[in-house]
Amino acid sequence: MLPFGGFVDKLRFTADEEDYSRQHYCSWLILGDMPGCIISSSGVAVQVQVTLPEIQYADFDYLVVFGGRSAMATQGLAPRYRSILSAAVRQGVKLVSIDNACFLLAACGLLDGHKVAIHWRHEAEFRACYPRIETLANQIYCFDGDVISCSGGSSAIDLAVEILARACGRSKALKGLSDMLVDEARSSVHLLKSQNREMTAVPHLGHAIALMRTWMASNKTTTELSEMVGISRRQLDRLFVDFHHVTARQYWTEMKLQHAKWRLLNSSHSIATIADEIGIADTSYFGKLFSKRFGVPPATFRRNGLNE
The missing domain is CATH 1.10.10.60 (Homeodomain-like)
Known part of the structure; x- marks a missing residue:
């Protein structure tokens, strides 16, 4: 829930003036492969607004995929999501992998030839599963062509800032950080003080x-x-x-x-x-x-x- 909430809230602050939460400068929808709610590992339910089969990908620039707590469980969703994600790529939508979503995208064959930023805890596991995909455990996010990846946690806010800066300008991208009690947007190669x-x-x-x-x-x-x-x-x-x-x-x-x-x-x-x-x-x-x-x-x- 931390990367999901942080990413969406950064979009919210950039999307409107002040703190009105209207989707003027950017917009988003919460997607799922079936209607209803998705229950997070913390027990919080997230309401699906639109099911993926109903989406017209031409209306979107990015498809952001959030991974679950278990890498293996996330990877196991590949049969359900492979055709949906592949269709998005064919129609020119950029894929954004956050946290363990990289296991799902790799299982769908969508990370071949790409570098991926990955959470340090899951680096060895990912390498064991996909030894031919280059991992970047020393980066909190990575832009590599039409695939963007993020290691998760609060770094999803930093990734959102960078995506928004490229689409809406840095001034709008930085808007709201003080409201979120975030000092500054970190670079992709930020060294975690807590880890070092x-x-x-x-x-x-x-x-x-x-x-x-x-x-x-x-x-x-x-x-x-x-x-x-x-x-x-x-x-x-x-x-x-x-x-x-x-x-x-x-x-x-x-x-x-x-x-x-x-x-x-x-x-x-x-x-x-x-x-x-x-x-x-x-x-x-x-x-x-x-x-x-x-x-x-x-x-x-x-x-x-x-x-x-």
């Missing part, structure tokens, strides 16, 4: 953690990591112990195992695939590592829906 707290205060540490996320599926060592950061392995370990009370290797292992844990609970991918996502080719070794950390084998953890 150490980057400013302790640059070497922040750089190392950012590389750990990027190299999640690699078999690179902490020695290679320290070389890339530009300090010795001993210095890197000292930084991690001072700030996180564990060595760099322990921190990286925990990051990978937490990712695997989340994937086991939120996807139907095989254990081997999930192990590969964190750079472990030996499933047996992954099982031992996981069991040591969480007390049960991965299969048991998934079957029982366990959580800490």
